[in-house]
Amino acid sequence: GENVEQHPSTLSVQEGDSAVIKCTYSDSASNYFPWYKQELGKRPQLIIDIRSNVGEKKDQRIAVTLNKTAKHFSLHITETQPEDSAVYFCAAKTNDYKLSFGAGTTVTVRA
Amino acid sequence: EAGVTQSPTHLIKTRGQQATLRCSPISGHTSVYWYQQALGLGLQFLLWYDEGEERNRGNFPPRFSGRQFPNYSSELNVNALELEDSALYLCASRPRGLVGTGELFFGEGSRLTVL
Numbered sequence: 001g002e003n004v005e006q007h008p009s010t011l012s013v014q015e016g017d018s019a020v021i022k023c024t025y026s027d028s029a030s031n032y033f034p035w036y037k038q039e040l041g042k043r044p045q046l047i048i049d050i051r052s053n054v055g056e057k058k059d060q061r062i063a064v065t066l067n068k069t070a071k072h073f074s075l076h077i078t079e080t081q082p083e084d085s086a087v088y089f090c091a092a093k094t095n096d097y098k099l100s101f102g103a104g105t106t107v108t109v110r111a
Numbered sequence: 112e113a114g115v116t117q118s119p120t121h122l123i124k125t126r127g128q129q130a131t132l133r134c135s136p137i138s139g140h141t142s143v144y145w146y147q148q149a150l151g152l153g154l155q156f157l158l159w160y161d162e163g164e165e166r167n168r169g170n171f172p173p174r175f176s177g178r179q180f181p182n183y184s185s186e187l188n189v190n191a192l193e194l195e196d197s198a199l200y201l202c203a204s205r206p207r208g209l210v211g212t213g214e215l216f217f218g219e220g221s222r223l224t225v226l
Contacts, residue, residue, distance in 0.1 A: 001170075006153075032213045043115075043201070043217040044154070089154060097142065097205070098167050099215055103153035 002027040004092050006102025014110050019077040021105045023090035026071070030092040033066060033073050034099070038087045047088075048075070080109045113137070115218035117202050123224045124192050132187040132221045136204030142166075143185040144205070144215060145177060149198040157200075160185055192225045199223075 003026040013019045025033075034049035050057045050064045050073065057064050061080075066073040077084055090102040116135045124130050136143050145157040156169035160179035168175075174190040183204075189196055199222050203215035 034214065036217075043219050045217070046214045049214065091154075093213060097161075097213075098156060098159060099144070100156060101146075101154035103151070 002030060002092050002094055002098070002100040004090060004100050004102045006090050006105055008105060009103065010106045010108070012108045012110060013080050015081060016079055019075075019080055019084070019107055019109075021075045021088055021090065021107075022072060023074070023092075023102050024070075024072040025092040025100075027092070027094055028068075028071065029094045032093040033064070034091050034093075035062075035064060035075050036089045036091065036101075038089065038104075040086070044089060077107075080107075082109050082111055085109045115202055115204050115216050117200075117218035117221050119221055120219065121222050121224070123226065125226050126192055126194060128192050128225075130189045130192060130196075130223055132189075132200050132202075132223070134185045134187070134202030134204075134218060136183050136185070136202075137216055139206060140204035140216070141183050141207045142205040143179055143183065144203045145185070145187050146201045146203065147171075147198045148201055148220070149195070154201065158187065189223070194225050197223060197225045 006023045031052040036044040037047045038044040061078050063076045087104045089104050091099045093099045118133045142161040144159050146154040159167040177187040179185045199220040201220045203217045
């Protein structure tokens with residue numbers, strides 16, 4: 001089955017700085033890579049996703065890059081704000097529709 | 112439109128007992144997924160139901176089971192509870208087939224505590 005590894009497990013950044021989270025996956029058949037944000041006590045919610053036929057996608061302050069050859073993808077958050085503090089999960093999906101998640105990254109934005 | 116709803120929000124059981132958790136997907140969604148979120152372990156895939164059938168299960172023992180009803184709601188049963196079953200159990204739903212982005216819509220979760 002798919003195995004997704006996520007690093008780092010915790011990340012502390014100064015407000016206004018950038019945050020980068022990296023994930024690797026094992027199944028070359030994976031074709032969909034979403035990122036979910038989970039605020040404390042809340043449900044995970046999709047913030048951005050990328051498909052295997054695209055190398056990069058951007059939505060305002062967040063962007064995701066995908067390297068299919070190396071089987072890794074990354075989340076970039078620029079100009080971080082206090083409301084970006086949360087746990088972020090990467091995931092990978094194969095054609096069997098099972099979504100495998102990374103272990104999560106706890107991001108803390110220091111004011 | 113109502114989101115994914117789960118019940119109960121909190122459940123306290125003792126070792127050896129059984130727990131039943133329930134999930135109602137978003138209207139029109141036919142696939143239901145169950146994930147276990149234990150502290151520090153991220154989201155571990157448990158079960159996937161689609162059109163009433165179990166389509167896939169994660170690396171969990173058989174005492175974790177479930178079903179999906181004709182109205183697409185779902186139930187997760189955990190038998191012979193162990194202390195390490197204490198976790199937040201998240202249900203998520205997805206539209207039928209390839210409709211949509213593939214995004215999963217999560218409920219708020221049911222927190223199970225085993226004493």
